[in-house]
Amino acid sequence: MQNDSLVGRRLGAYLIQNKLGEGGMARVYKAYHARLRRDVAIKVILPEVADQAGFRERFEREAQVIASLEHRNIVAVYDFGELDELTYLIMQYVGGGTLREQMRGGRPLDARLAANYAMQMAQALHHAHLKGIVHRDVKPQNMLISASDPMLILLSDFGIAKLFDQHTQEASWTTITAPTAGRTGEGDNVNPALTSVGQMVGTAEYMAPEQINLKQVDARTDVYALGVVLFQMLTGQVPFQSSTLLGILYQHVHTPPMPVRELNPAAPDSLAQITAKAMAKAPEMRFQSAEAMAQALESVIAPSTNQLSTPLAGPYVTSPPPGSNSLGPSSAQSQGYYASPSYYGGQTLPGTAAGGPHSDYGRATTGGGAPRTTTAGGNATHAPARPRHTIRFSAIALILVVLMALGLTLFSQGRLPWQNSGGNGSTQKATAFNEDFTANDRNWTSGQMQGLTALVDTQQHRYALTVADGNTYFPHPNAIGSLPSTFTLSATMQQDTSDATAAYGLAFYLTNQGSSVHGYAFIVHIDGGFAVLKYNTDLSPPYSSLWSGDHLPGMHTGLHQTNSLQVHIEAGSFTFMVNDKPVTHMVSGATVPLSLKDSGYTSGQPGLLVSGTNVDFVVTAVSLATS
Incomplete structure (x- = not known):
């Protein structure tokens, strides 16, 4: 009942x-x-x-x-x-169940049935694209099988699709351009009432690289997702799997899928080639419309041919030619960008994977890059694997993905200058302080540096921070020495401007050594999500997540809500509090305080972290206790 x-x-x-x-x-x-x-x-x-x-x-x-x-x-x-x-x-009402339910056993579908289903879905998508709609959530759960005709399949749930303005009949080339500062300006071709800037929807297993990177989407985004569905129908599994959401997303952007026929040698080569072309990382390498994909599928299932057992004519390139950089930054580019990052000014701290293309985002690394185990209260920190990674409702996941997108798209901006910092690299130990911003005796980062505007307002006793460019910044006191092995760092902060990708929090053990930046950060989102991050720009990629969660019971959510954040370090253990309530997790069915151990960094400066686009933050108090 x-x-x-x-x-x-x-x-x-x-x-x-x-x-x-x-x-x-x-x-x-x-x-x-x-x-x-x-x-x-x-x-x-x-x-x-x-x-x-x-x-x-x-x-x-x-x-x-x-x-x-x-x-x-x-x-x-x-x-x-x-x-x-x-x-x-x-x-x-379509009563035959979903394609996901039909594939639940993990066995491949009959090749002809898989091709037929994929062809019907491609035809449906092309019809929607001509109407100016990109689905953006193509997946087996949204494919319904007719109860009266099991060969008929229907696509549902266009409700989350966003409209893009159609100026020509070439709908597959009409792309979404986000309006600037909430308005439509010259060159924008989107109704702001029908879109939201930077919104990411979809299920991680089927998301195209451009969705993950928050770039423009078009018909080819749906082609990629349909390619993933076809891969799953032919092999019985999705191409990219991980115990973490970000592990899946990283593979979509960077890792070539395993060839279909390696997983299922019985799969026709013709369908394997179509799948590979649809799943190309770069949109220009895919079928350029859903109609083109439908035609390719139709050609291999036509009764007059035997193409389900023979290769399709023509090359189906799944990766760029040698020397191409369409899949992401080259190692040379990465070295150029990370040669001089700044945690004082415009450093974009990317949230890419901790390890190589096949790494798991939940596995952090030490400063030397070797795998290690992070512990939480004596237990492994890895959260239980979830069968599905739907990211629409996880604000903190969106933040981490946006950080990852920045790292993938900003390498071309070249070197970032170090901001002058008195006391950087000092061996002097930090002493306890209580900062109420009645003066700027501790020489907090101030002025305008790239996308950050920082002002110590001694009249209103506050530290006002504005981030304009979507990057991440670490404002900090320059007249403070290195943190000791035991300390408690606290700050009272609030976010005053809406941005789904914004975050703020505490940074600690921040150091720069030549061209390297190391440190930790405890960040929160106004919806109550949080993460503990570790940075090491000597690694490629330079970012790992030690822990993240979607809910902080003690946090005051929403705009203009003051939150007191605290990090306590003792004997190499990290514990955290929000508004005097400990950050917790579940161990064997019991709720216990979250305690992380990481021996990567044991010295460096305290600071703050702010990130977002056109976002205002206010800090009213910062304190450091050293005993």
């Missing part, structure tokens, strides 16, 4: 019979229209989503466009509206 208040109720002419599922934005129910004698699916938007400012206007506009999609392989939208404070979509 279902315990749901809507089951058994009427929504207009529809009797809600049972709940089919729930996601982060909506619940889906099966319902019946007695007069029409028709089963339907009703998607009810969750109140916390529907109540967001501007949502209803955006919902109505998007629903109108989605309802205009009329294709045999797209789940039809019959109606939408609001009733009894419920925002809903009435959709076609």
Whole structure:
């Protein structure tokens, strides 16, 4: 028996019979229209989503466009509206289950069936692309099999797709350009009411590299995701797997997928080539439209051919030619960028993987790059693996991915100058202090440096920080020596401007040695997510996450909310508090304080961390206790 208040109720002419599922934005129910004698699916938007400012206007506009999609392989939208404070979509009911359910056994599908399903999905996507819609969440869960015809498959859930303006009939080349500072300026071609800057949606196993890097998306983004689905149908598994979300995302950007025929030698080479082309890292190397992919698939399943056992004509390149750099920065570029980073000014501290292309993001490294084990309260720090890594609802995951994207896209900006720092590298030990910003005796970072504006406001007793360029900065007191082995660093901070990718927090054991930057950071997001990060620019990549979580019970979430953050270091153990409440985790079913051990760095300066785009932060107190 279902315990749901809507089951058994009427929504207009529809009797809600049972709940089919729930996601982060909506619940889906099966319902019946007695007069029409028709089963339907009703998607009810969750109140916390529907109540967001501007949502209803955006919902109505998007629903109108989605309802205009009329294709045999797209789940039809019959109606939408609001009733009894419920925002809903009435959709076609498809009763044969999802493609994900059909693949649950982990065995490959019949090659001809896989090709047929992929061809139908490509045709559906092309129809949507011509209407100006990029799906951006193509995955087996959104592919529904007809109960009356198991060879028929339909694509659903265009509700999270974002519209892009269609100035020509070449919809596959029309891309989203985010408006600057919340407005549409010259050269922008997107309605700001229908998009959100920097938003990442989708399930990690199927996300294209450009989605992960927060770059422009177009029809080829959906082609990539469909290529992943085809890979899964042919092999019984997704191409990239990891125990962590960021491990999966890193592989999408950097790691070539294993060839289909290595996992399933029985798979036709023709389909393996189509899969590889669809999954090319660089969009220009993929099929340039979903229609082109559909035509390639149709050619191998046509009754007059035997292409399911012979190669397709023509090359299907899965990686750039030698010397190309379309998959990311070369080692030479990386060395040029990291030759002179600055933790005082415009250093973009990238959040890339800790290790090589096959590494796991949950495994941190020491300063020398050797694998190590981080412990939390005497237990391994690795969180339990999750079968699915859906990132839409994890704000801290978005922050880490954005840091990773910065690291992948800003290498071309060249060297960043060191900001002059009195006392940098000093052997003098830091002494206890309580900073209330009535003066600037400790010589805090101030002025304008690249994208950071820092002001010690002695009149209002605060430290005002503005980050304009999406980078990460470490403002700090210059007149402070090196932190001892035992200390407690605290700061009272708040975020005053909205940005989904913004973060703030404490930095400690910050050092620069020649061209290298080392240190740790404890960062939080206004939604309550947090992470403990470690930086070492001698490594490539120079970033690892020691721990992260989606919920801090003691945190005051939202804008303009003051939070007191604290890091305590003693005997090599790190513990953390937010508003006098310890950061905790679960061990054997019990909630215990989180305690991390890392011996990478044992000296360096204290500081702060701020990151975001056009974001204001205010610091009202910083203190250091050394006993």
